[in-house]
Amino acid sequence: MWALILCILIMSGMLYTTLITWVLGHAYIGSPIIEPISYTRLLVIAFIALCIFIPIRCGLNSLKSYQKLIFQVSISLTIAVISFLFAQTHAHNALQERLKNRILAKDTVKVLVYIQKMDQLKEQSIQQDIQVFTPDSNGAWRDWRTSFSLKKYKENPLKLGHYYWLEGQVDKIHGYATPYAFDKEKWLIAQNIMGTLRITSIQEADEHILKQDYRYKLFVQEQNHWFSLWQLAIEKKRLQYRHFFEQQSFKHSGLLLALLTGDESLITSHTQEQFQHLGISHLLAISGPHILIFAGFITFLIQGVIYFLFPNLYLKYPRKYVLAIPFLLGVLFYCAFVGFEIPAIRTLITVVIFTLFLFLKQKVSAFFTILFSASVMLWLDALNILSAAFWLSYGACFVLIRIYQITEQRSQISWFKRIFKPFVSSQWQIFIALFPITLIFFHQISWFAPFTNLVAIPLLGGVVVPLIIFAACLFNVVPVIGFYCFKIADWVLDVFSKILMYLEKLPLATAYIPLNTWQIALCAMGILILFLPKRTSPKFWALVCFLPCILPVKQDRDFEFNVLDVGQGQSIFIRHHDYNMLVDTGGHFNESNFSLAKSILLPFLMKKGIADLDHVLLSHLDQDHSGAFSVLKQNMPIKHVMSNHEPNDLKQIKKFAYCHEGQFIHYDRLKVQILSPNLDGLQHVEKSANEYSCVVYLSYENENKKRLNFLIMADVGNETEQRLMKEYPNLPVDILVLGHHGSKNSSSETFLRHYQPQIAIASAGYNNRYGHPHTDVINRLEKLGIPLWVTSETGAIQMTLQQNGRIESQFYRDSKSWLKYVK
Known part of the structure; x- marks a missing residue:
């Protein structure tokens, strides 16, 4: 059904409109403002629209100019509305399907669980996600979250890849339900966590006995599937890196681990607050540059192997086609290694699209690729729309694309103006462009973010991340070289931390900004006008949009x-x-x-x-x-x-x-x-x-x-x-x-x-x-x-x-x- 709809839209030439409204439609997830429509009714509406517009499209040349304009506007609005409604229905159905598995009341239970994901270490507890199976769940399982106090447990009693019988009290997820506040229930549901378990008894279960019981046989078979075993092996490898950094004398083991695997368990609360305070907490997440550096390193090694062992291969197949496959596999592996986080998935989908068009020998614009990537991500999991990482990740990508377009238009200028100047200006442009999104999710702004990013991105992205990825790849082959690469990265982080300590002491680093929803929306519209190409829209309208943000606003209620x-x-x-x-x-x-x-x-x-x-x-x-x-x-x-x-x-x-x-x-x-x-x-x-x-x-x-x-x-x-x-x-x-x-x-x-x-x-x-x-x-x-x-x-x-x-x-x-x- 989705392939048919996509083909119709491509043929109609309205793909950009469709993709944009598809994303916006998902943004209304969970809202009672718009009632979702069934897929059957939407298909009927789409079919009727086609029956109306196709005959007109066939006789378009006989229409007058104003009639053609009316037709183009009408079809654009129709497709936009249909795409929006499809997206809203898709999001609603995905949310309702997930909410079916929620725990709705406290209960005393004894359940079979499987540990597929590594734990997260907090300052006072160990946090562990568990896969819970009950015989009455029709072969399905739920994800719950449990925790162990570090005062009582020195280490996690639940081991990766093991089955356990757990007894305790399961309870529903319940947070603070205040407008604009941190929504714990939304945050955990987006992670597919359906309840919390307070454990009173732990007993390890024998996998061989479970296989012989027809009630649990299917559950065990799912865990022994090749993909599940691959995920488990990756989680064990990540855990090995954590244990490695715990045992070393590095000053910044927590940062090294986070930048390599995305595991923030060893980072102190002070470091996390410091990064957030200075507007660089995004650098702790595994994003596109990390993945591309790893994939590029793997591709470089394979290229060397081909050069020495198969020197004639490039005569038969062009180099870019040969190396595209290992590059894509490198991206896939590292995405799995860091747990398929949203920035990692974005990078994977983007590379898949570029690879596909490369083999089809078709050109594809960067803007289309990013937009299509966002649409695919929401099609795979509509609840990604609830994540701040989704909006910030794609928002930054769109800004970088715009900066790249401006730089390409000035191809004759010197390398300094093409590389250094755009990098400096891009920090302010990203800061301005993401200003509304940052306020929506975090309510405060770090005024030093452009300055700290000017220092942090070259040091972390250009020096530390390549070093630790290189060290991780070599550590199992040549441990001494790998260790000293980690040591050099730790030294660079030590210099970086001293710079951060100085910046942190400066006044007015962060501030809360009192803007209501409408003011933020107008601010976003003004910023969009500023980023549009020249002569697209008068920049004066941006000033008009910004005025309500600084003028007193009349309240809607007395x-x-x-x-x-x-x-x-x-x-x-x-x-x-x-x-x-x-x-x-x-x-x-x-x-x-x-x-x-x-x-x-x-x-x-x-x-x-x-x-x-x-x-x-x-x-x-x-x-x-x-x-x-x-x-x-x-x-x-x-x-x-x-x-x-x-x-x-x-x-x-x-x-x-x-x-x-x-x-x-x-x-x-x-x-x-x-x-x-x-x-x-x-x-x-x-x-x-x-x-x-x-x-x-x-x-x-x-x-x-x-x-x-x-x-x-x-x-x-x-x-x-x-x-x-x-x-x-x-x-x-x-x-x-x-x-x-x-x-x-x-x-x-x-x-x-x-x-x-x-x-x-x-x-x-x-x-x-x-x-x-x-x-x-x-x-x-x-x-x-x-x-x-x-x-x-x-x-x-x-x-x-x-x-x-x-x-x-x-x-x-x-x-x-x-x-x-x-x-």
């Missing part, structure tokens, strides 16, 4: 109240016009290992276009309410901070005030009031921080005098609830954020019955050890008919007030199919 999904914690963002307030920041139990501010709060605020915060109110200083504050204030200006206790470091804060009863903040139609603690209660904060945490009351009035009232109860318990009912008996409450995440000692039935909110919200983490929200609280709410929304089930909650007084709410987990919560 008021919004966002309860963010920060796991077992609380963080609430309120915006009214240009006033921005954050109540609590949440906090991970180990902020140094996983920064909740960098992973959730800052990405959310940046994509909202928030450049600074007017108020940050920390209800109290418990980790789950204020743990992310320290990193947040380092990366975003904050005008005022309020809390029941003074935080440790307030150097960057203009004003701090203790929150207490009687304080008001007015901004236009928004009123913020502190209800608790009273002034006397501040004296008891250190002894009982929860009970004397800040209770916040917000009241918003729209233009039609309709009101929406919120009560945020922080971590207070029954004692404060009783006092609030006495002091504020007639307080109108529409939305109640439950106290202490819905613990049983908060949200008493008397309190709930007194204020009778329309909706109750519990900001609680999935499967948290405290059991929040507690069953008693859930029963109280059900008894009173009050709906309960829990952030672990809904994701982030956005609320606003319509002009007619109706509450409008959105659950972020409803926005993507892989995020939908299934109880």
Whole structure:
């Protein structure tokens, strides 16, 4: 079917349009905006379009010029729409097929697993992906992920190429569902990880016994297939290189291993942060240059063998045809060696296309090759579209092609201007071209990236990578030469690391950029206009596109109240016009290992276009309410901070005030009031921080005098609830954020019955050890008919007030199919 469609499109001369819309159609994967159409209906639509356009095409010469233009535009739009719908349907079907294998609930299991991939070493654990087989899975298996604490295990108890019976608790993948934040569920589903396993028992299984059991025979046969055995041999070789570098005295063993095999297990967290900070983390991934250097080296050796043993071969077959095959095989081998990562697959597909056209004796443009390569990659696995590596890899390729085209147009200039000058300018051009993609995925920019790449690319790509590939190839033949090549590469890396240490000390290396989605889209359009050939489009339009990025942007909503999904914690963002307030920041139990501010709060605020915060109110200083504050204030200006206790470091804060009863903040139609603690209660904060945490009351009035009232109860318990009912008996409450995440000692039935909110919200983490929200609280709410929304089930909650007084709410987990919560 696909071959037929492709032939029709090629014949119609609309291949470029088809490929571009094919890629864009996949970008809507998981979105409920466009309903997918079945392949049968799409084929019917395509057939009807052909029946309409073919007769017109046959009589095209008899049409007038304006009629020909209308026909060309019509057929272009039709093909674009059909290609887009095919892509969207293809992506939807691929995603749904993968989601069928997801673990949806926690369960105690005993499963047969096979270890096909090497583990990944982390600072505190060993991470291992496992192939899991169950007899009721119709011969299929799932990929799960497990981990072992380095405190308990000195080495991985699961060995490559072995079968095991594992017992433990399997659970579904569950991350933070906040807009623009790091999406753990998307990230793992793209890697085909369907669940996590917490192991309690390990028993090695005998392969010969498994072969005799009809239930497991097919599973074992699959692992003994030649391709599976080849993959296993490569993984074992990669593991051998890791063990080799672990045993050596090289200063930069981690970098040497990463640049050779793509295995980052030995790289320290400081080095990873340093590379990211300076905008060169992409160099740690195995990309086209690594693969082409290896393939070129293999081809050079084979050329030497042919020269000495078969000198007359080139008389019969042209040199380029003879050497194309070993070059392609070298690319294939190295792609397998590094685990078929996206940049490696891109290189492989590109080389296959060039080789194919070489043997067909046809010319092919670089732009078409890259575009076709991206389309093939998405056809093979539609979920590649979810990866940042896909967009950055192909984005960089398109920019380099454009630079190459400009350089070729100036073929008469000196080698300095043809090589050195384009290399220098290309760093800035790549930086500018990838600016929107970088903001979409990483939310921050390294301003030094062009400078550091000017140093890093020649040293790493031109010296270190060829050296270590040469060393790896020779090590098994002439170990002494291989070892000294590694030693020289290590010395070069030592010089490089000292340069990085100097650059890292310079100010303003990285910055978060507050641009919303529409601003980034316009920025991307302006950059595209700049990169178009001369006289294609006036460059003035690029300036028009850039203006909204620097001018104030009117918000689409007058008021919004966002309860963010920060796991077992609380963080609430309120915006009214240009006033921005954050109540609590949440906090991970180990902020140094996983920064909740960098992973959730800052990405959310940046994509909202928030450049600074007017108020940050920390209800109290418990980790789950204020743990992310320290990193947040380092990366975003904050005008005022309020809390029941003074935080440790307030150097960057203009004003701090203790929150207490009687304080008001007015901004236009928004009123913020502190209800608790009273002034006397501040004296008891250190002894009982929860009970004397800040209770916040917000009241918003729209233009039609309709009101929406919120009560945020922080971590207070029954004692404060009783006092609030006495002091504020007639307080109108529409939305109640439950106290202490819905613990049983908060949200008493008397309190709930007194204020009778329309909706109750519990900001609680999935499967948290405290059991929040507690069953008693859930029963109280059900008894009173009050709906309960829990952030672990809904994701982030956005609320606003319509002009007619109706509450409008959105659950972020409803926005993507892989995020939908299934109880």
